[in-house]
Amino acid sequence: MAFKLTIHTLVCVFIAARSASAFSSNAPAVTKAEVRRRHEWQPGVEIELPNFELLFDRIQMASPLAKLVMDGNSRGGGFHSIDDSRHFPQLRWKKIERNEQKTVHRIDKLDSFQNVKTPLLRFRSTLKGPCIGEMFSHFIMDLEERKKWDDQIAYQEELYPIEDVALVDRITGDVDKFGRCVRVGVGYVQTKQGIISPREQLILGGHQEFKDGSTILWGTEMEEYHNHLLPPGQRHTRAKSHLFAATLAPTGPNSFDVEYLLQMDVGGGIPNFMTTPAITDVVKKLFNHAKEYFEGEDVEVFLKTKEEESCLKSDLELMNRAESDFSVSVVDETLGSHPHHIALKDSESILFTP
Numbered sequence: 034m035a036f037k038l039t040i041h042t043l044v045c046v047f048i049a050a051r052s053a054s055a056f057s058s059n060a061p062a063v064t065k066a067e068v069r070r071r072h073e074w075q076p077g078v079e080i081e082l083p084n085f086e087l088l089f090d091r092i093q094m095a096s097p098l099a100k101l102v103m104d105g106n107s108r109g110g111g112f113h114s115i116d117d118s119r120h121f122p123q124l125r126w127k128k129i130e131r132n133e134q135k136t137v138h139r140i141d142k143l144d145s146f147q148n149v150k151t152p153l154l155r156f157r158s159t160l161k162g163p164c165i166g167e168m169f170s171h172f173i174m175d176l177e178e179r180k181k182w183d184d185q186i187a188y189q190e191e192l193y194p195i196e197d198v199a200l201v202d203r204i205t206g207d208v209d210k211f212g213r214c215v216r217v218g219v220g221y222v223q224t225k226q227g228i229i230s231p232r233e234q235l236i237l238g239g240h241q242e243f244k245d246g247s248t249i250l251w252g253t254e255m256e257e258y259h260n261h262l263l264p265p266g267q268r269h270t271r272a273k274s275h276l277f278a279a280t281l282a283p284t285g286p287n288s289f290d291v292e293y294l295l296q297m298d299v300g301g302g303i304p305n306f307m308t309t310p311a312i313t314d315v316v317k318k319l320f321n322h323a324k325e326y327f328e329g330e331d332v333e334v335f336l337k338t339k340e341e342e343s344c345l346k347s348d349l350e351l352m353n354r355a356e357s358d359f360s361v362s363v364v365d366e367t368l369g370s371h372p373h374h375i376a377l378k379d380s381e382s383i384l385f386t387p
Contacts, residue, residue, distance in 0.1 A: 080193055080219060080262075083237065083253055085205050092251060092278045094121050095146065095153060098292035099280040102247040103210055107282045111290035112157060126155070129313070136160075136320045140313060146296055149275050152305050153296040154312065158320045162327030164289035166248025166281050167215075168335060170240050172323060173250070173279075174220065182322035183315060187225040192264065194218035201239060212241030212249060219255065221264055224272075232272040232300060235263055245283070252277035270300045291320070 093100040097115040101107045106114065117126075129140040139157040146153040172178050176189045194216075201214035217239035224232045238252035254273040255262065276296040283289045293316060299308045326332060 080195070080237075081259070082201075082204065085201070085211065088251065088253060089211060091147060091276060092249070092294065094124070095143070095155065095276070095294050096278055096280055096292045098282055098290060099249055099278060102243055102245070102249065102280055102282055103212075105209065105245075107245055107247055109284050111282050111284040112159070129154075136324050137317050142309070146276070149296065151275060151296055151298040152309055153276065153294065154309070154316070156293040156295075156316055156320070158291045158293070158324075159284070159288065160291060160324055160327050161288050162332055163287065163336065164246050164248070164281050164283035165327075165332070165335070166240060166242060166250065168326070168332070169248070169279065169281060169291070169323060170216070170250055172319060172326075182318040185224045185227055185315070186222070187231065188223040189220065191218045191220045193262065209244070212243040212247075214239055215242050216240040219262060223269065229299070229301065229303065231269040233263070233269040234272050234274060235259060236274055236277070238277070247283065248281040250277075250279040272297060272299045291323075293320075
């Protein structure tokens with residue numbers, strides 16, 4: 034497939050009304066966002082955003098750590114600040130595993146959630162190392178990185194990255210509560226042929242960062258009426274992540290807690306009692322990979338690279354600002370009232386603006 038990295042497609046973005054799926058095809062268009070066009074088969078498309086208030090209400094209901102972060106009460110406490118007995122006690126969580134010595138030290142399950150009869154799994158882990166949400170997201174979003182822990186992954190790509198990430202901030206209207214969006218888009222995932230046939234997913238996901246250093250990664254499956262967004266090629270049985278969220282909250286300068294939610298229907302009518310152990314095993318592999326990374330030397334290389342990129346960006350901004358200031362001073366201070374000078378002044382945007 035030919036890639037078009039510099040072409041942009043104007044995409045209408047919708048705000049969904051409250052519904053069981055957090056999407057609604059009847060909601061009116063309220064704004065537009067630029068989405069990077071990556072393939073020739075991507076003409077103008079419409080991307081529907083979920084009802085963020087509804088989506089994050091669900092995440093907070095199932096994830097006490099997410100609620101702690103969104104309420105502004107994390108402050109290094111992490112899981113130690115949570116009283117599970119008082120957090121939506123009407124939810125009947127079942128214990129799957131508890132072992133403080135393991136990387137994933139707690140796994141709980143709801144048999145159904147939000148009227149969807151697919152188990153919601155909740156994983157808890159405490160990791161050593163700096164709390165870097167971007168890197169944790171990279172483990173999930175980058176194909177080569179994901180191959181290191183997910184044996185079944187065949188293909189993965191962010192098909193529709195939304196350029197104007199601040200759009201989400203304008204929609205939520207409360208950066209303190211919902212965090213600042215640093216990434217959002219629609220991704221495609223396809224698994225290999227194994228014991229079961231290949232599966233495919235079309236997921237809208239995003240990355241929210243908070244002032245205290247916490248991160249919430251979120252995702253929800255696109256509906257059937259979004260199938261026109263699927264890439265060309267053979268279609269496979271659709272798996273659906275009804276809800277995904279990963280909350281990372283720092284508990285110190287070199288440690289953080291992670292609470293990971295996943296409500297996935299693998300499709301094909303396979304019973305949940307058969308799929309739940311397989312899903313649990315894959316998520317454990319993700320956390321083992323994360324543990325190895327955050328405790329190793331690669332994280333220091335990543336931090337150094339980010340620091341260098343930040344310094345370079347700051348230097349470029351200073352250079353651009355200096356050039357802009359210079360152009361204004363040349364026009365305003367050295368040119369007189371001669372008609373030729375006035376003409377130059379009128380053409381400032383062409384001649385002097387970088």
